[in-house]
Amino acid sequence: MKTKSILLLSALPFLFASPFAAAQTVDVEVTNLTQGIFFTPLLVSAHDSSTHLFEAGQSATTELQAMAEGGDISGLVTATAALGAVNSENPASGLLAPSTSTQVSDLDTGSNTHLSIVGMLLPTNDGFAGLNGWEIPQDAGTYTIYLNGYDAGTEANNELVNGGAAPGVLGIPANPGGNGGTGASGVTTTETNQTVHIHRGNVGDTDVSGGVSDVDSRIHRWLNPVAKVVVTVK
Amino acid sequence: MNTVINRNTAMRASVAMMALVIVAGCSDSNNDSSDNGTTPVTQTYEITVSNLSSNQPFSPLAVVLHDESYQGWSIGASATIGLEQLSESGDNTPFLAEATDANVLAVASGDGVVAPGTSGSIELDINASSDVQLTVATMLVNTNDAFAGNGGLDLSSLELGDELMIRLPIYDAGTEGNNELAGTIPGPADGGEGFNSDRDDVDVVSRHPGVVSNGDGYIDSVLEQSHRFDSPIAKLVVRRVN
Numbered sequence: 485m486k487t488k489s490i491l492l493l494s495a496l497p498f499l500f501a502s503p504f505a506a507a508q509t510v511d512v513e514v515t516n517l518t519q520g521i522f523f524t525p526l527l528v529s530a531h532d533s534s535t536h537l538f539e540a541g542q543s544a545t546t547e548l549q550a551m552a553e554g555g556d557i558s559g560l561v562t563a564t565a566a567l568g569a570v571n572s573e574n575p576a577s578g579l580l581a582p583s584t585s586t587q588v589s590d591l592d593t594g595s596n597t598h599l600s601i602v603g604m605l606l607p608t609n610d611g612f613a614g615l616n617g618w619e620i621p622q623d624a625g626t627y628t629i630y631l632n633g634y635d636a637g638t639e640a641n642n643e644l645v646n647g648g649a650a651p652g653v654l655g656i657p658a659n660p661g662g663n664g665g666t667g668a669s670g671v672t673t674t675e676t677n678q679t680v681h682i683h684r685g686n687v688g689d690t691d692v693s694g695g696v697s698d699v700d701s702r703i704h705r706w707l708n709p710v711a712k713v714v715v716t717v718k
Numbered sequence: 719m720n721t722v723i724n725r726n727t728a729m730r731a732s733v734a735m736m737a738l739v740i741v742a743g744c745s746d747s748n749n750d751s752s753d754n755g756t757t758p759v760t761q762t763y764e765i766t767v768s769n770l771s772s773n774q775p776f777s778p779l780a781v782v783l784h785d786e787s788y789q790g791w792s793i794g795a796s797a798t799i800g801l802e803q804l805s806e807s808g809d810n811t812p813f814l815a816e817a818t819d820a821n822v823l824a825v826a827s828g829d830g831v832v833a834p835g836t837s838g839s840i841e842l843d844i845n846a847s848s849d850v851q852l853t854v855a856t857m858l859v860n861t862n863d864a865f866a867g868n869g870g871l872d873l874s875s876l877e878l879g880d881e882l883m884i885r886l887p888i889y890d891a892g893t894e895g896n897n898e899l900a901g902t903i904p905g906p907a908d909g910g911e912g913f914n915s916d917r918d919d920v921d922v923v924s925r926h927p928g929v930v931s932n933g934d935g936y937i938d939s940v941l942e943q944s945h946r947f948d949s950p951i952a953k954l955v956v957r958r959v960n
Contacts, residue, residue, distance in 0.1 A: 515793055519890050519924035583794040583892075583924040685928075690936055701936055702896045705927040707888065707949040712793075 507595065508620050511716040512572070512588040514601065516580045516613075518710050520703040522660045523603040523613060524555025525574035526586070529564050530593035536617055537564070537600045538680050544636040546651065548680075551602055552610040552636035554649030554657055560602070570594055579606070579660055590718075593620060601631065601713060605706075607645055607659040607699050610636040611683045613711045626716050630709035635683040642670040643686060643697035656698070664699045665692035682708070760843045762960035763873065767828075767854065767866075767886070768837040768953040773944035775905060776866065776952070777808030777857035779828035781840050782817045783873075785849040790817070790869050791923045797891040799915075801855070801923075805865045805891035807904055807912025808857040823847060832856065841959070850874050854886070854954060859905030860945045863894040863919070864926045866952045873956060881957035885950035888926040895919045898929060898939035908940045925949075 512528050529537065537560055538548050547559030561571050570593055576586035580603065593599075598617045605611035614634045621627060635641070640654060645664060648655025654673075671687050688701030763783065769776050782790065790813070791801050800813035814825040823844040832838040844850065851874075855867035866886045876882060890896070895918050904912040926949075930936040933943030 517793060517925040519892065519920060519927050582920070583922045585794065687935075688930075690930075690938070701930040701934070702898070703927065705930070707926060707928050709887075709925075709949075 506622065508593045509718045510591050510593060510599070510620065511718070512591060512599070512601070513585055513714040514575070514580065515585040515712040516582055516710070517712055518582050518706045520582055520661060520663070521706055521710065522582065522606040523576075523580040523711070524551075524606060525557055525578065526576060526580065526601060526603040527551070527557040527560055528572040528575060528588050528591065529560070529569045529600045530591060530596040530620070531564055531567060531569035531598055531600065532596055533598055533617070533619075535564060535567050535569060535598070537602050538614055538616055538634070538636075540616070540634070540680050540682070543679055544638050548602070549610070549636055549638040549651045552604055552612045553639050553651050553653075555604040555606070557602070568596065570596055599715065605633055605683070605710065607656045607664060607704055608683070608686060609641045609643065609654075609656055610639040612636060615713060620715070621717055624717050626714060629713040629715065631711040631713060632708045633683040633685075633706060633710045635677070635681050637675060637678045637680055640673050640675045641686075642672060643688065643699050644668055644670050645698040659699065661703070663703055665689070665695065666698055667693050668695050668698045671696050759846060760960060761846055761850065761958065762841060762843050763852070764839060764841050764957040764959050765852065765854065766837050766839040766955045766957075767832060767856065769832045769834050769951075770953060771834050771858070771947050771951050773834055773907075774858040774860050774947055774951065775834065776832040776838070777804070777859055778810055778830060779832065779838055779840060780804060780810035780813050780855045781826045781828070781842060782814070782822050782853040783824045783842055783844050784817065784820070784822035784851055784853065785847070786851060786870070788817065788820050788822050788851075788853070790853040790855060790867070791889070792869075793924060794922050796921050797893050797923050802863070802891055802893040802917075803913045804855055805857055805863040806894050806914065808859050809913065810855070813855065823850065828856075831859070843960070848874055852956060856952075858888065858947070858951070860903055860907040860941060861905075861929060862896050862898065862902055863891040865889050865891060868954060871956070873958070876956065876958045878958055878960065881955055883953060883955045886952040886954055887949045888947065888951050890924050890926040892920045892922045892924060893917045896927070896929065898931070898936065898941050900940040903940060907942070907945055910940070
């Protein structure tokens with residue numbers, strides 16, 4: 485075993501030095517690890533090293549904003565496809581419920597070298613689960629990645645479930661679990677950090693017909709990571 | 719069906735860690751067993767869990783050494799009765815009995831509560847085996863049904879004297895709603911009920927959303943601010959000592 489390890493280590497510089505990125509075929513399994521948060525239709529995108537669906541500390545693009553506020557990935561699909569990305573759209577055929585998984589099978593990445601994944605967190609105003617430009621390994625094998633919950637920074641987290649899905653419309657589009665409240669006054673009307681950042685989580689409350697939030701503090705919070713991704717490089 | 723156990727990934731991580739150990743100068747590849755061409759009859763592992771929480775004592779550790787056929791829990795699947803009892807009351811006896819029934823390599827219980835800021839250690843012997851995985855679980859006793867743990871950590875490539883460290887996340891057994899009400903939490907925050915066979919929650923295992931507490935506006939909660947936690951909540955160190 486030790487001999488094998490040394491060989492493995494010594495082979496690494498040659499792998500990294502290889503100027504040619506071979507086309508890869510990958511399976512991507514995404515598991516929603518949370519107890520009470522749904523993911524909107526996921527975008528799984530294989531793209532080049534310079535493409536980013538989002539970057540922490542940078543302002544969200546309008547395409548990312550549409551995904552994060554309303555679950556609409558069409559803009560990101562168009563924008564990344566124009567840059568040569570290979571995309572898998574909506575592998576779960578709808579919402580990915582809490583504690584469930586979905587699989588993208590045999591995604592041929594072509595000349596693309598990096599993998600990104602995004603999907604909105606419901607119920608939130610503009611939260612999303614995100615993987616930003618993970619370099620796809622050259623070696624066949626199974627790799628596990630954990631994703632954090634991000635805040636797009638484009639909408640105040642008022643936590644009112646009012647159908648507000650369109651970019652710039654304040655509010656949460658839906659609470660798919662139907663296990664929250666209504667008639668709240670709103671947590672806040674401002675967004676302090678208007679760049680993409682780690683989501684602070686929902687505040688919520690336990691008042692089903694008022695309070696500050698329409699989401700339930702006992703159900704709709706989360707701790708990072710929110711998702712587990714298993715990539716199988718074939 | 720998803721699975722918590724992923725042998726390939728764990729193996730990869732272990733191999734990478736071993737490579738680092740070797741480069742760091744511990745390259746004396748000979749030990750007694752390889753000198754005489756035999757493998758040791760027993761393998762001994764020292765398992766240490768450190769409680770990194772503010773105010774969540776850990777129930778006595780449940781430790782299982784097993785092969786790839788055993789799984790203590792899985793995200794999205796219902797908790798076993800044993801896991802439910804461990805997560806709601808801190809009693810690991812049924813959980814370990816289920817493991818024993820599954821013909822695992824070895825089971826052990828910690829000898830007491832692991833308080834915040836302290837560690838608990840257990841040593842386990844098994845007959846020499848090339849397929850060794852570790853599952854650890856312990857209740858956060860000031861919660862309804864939270865447990866810290868790790869399922870199926872691959873120890874197969876851990877050689878004598880090697881150690882590996884991971885941090886533990888918090889799971890929710892999904893068997894009891896996180897209502898945080900007086901009378902429902904067995905730890906010192908409440909002294910309430912432990913196990914109750916009713917399942918009034920989602921009835922699948924997931925990662926835990928955290929507790930709210932009365933310090934954060936949930937006035938009916940018996941928990942206060944010190945009982946809140948974030949992930950990770952524990953450090954797990956495994957050392958092979960024989």
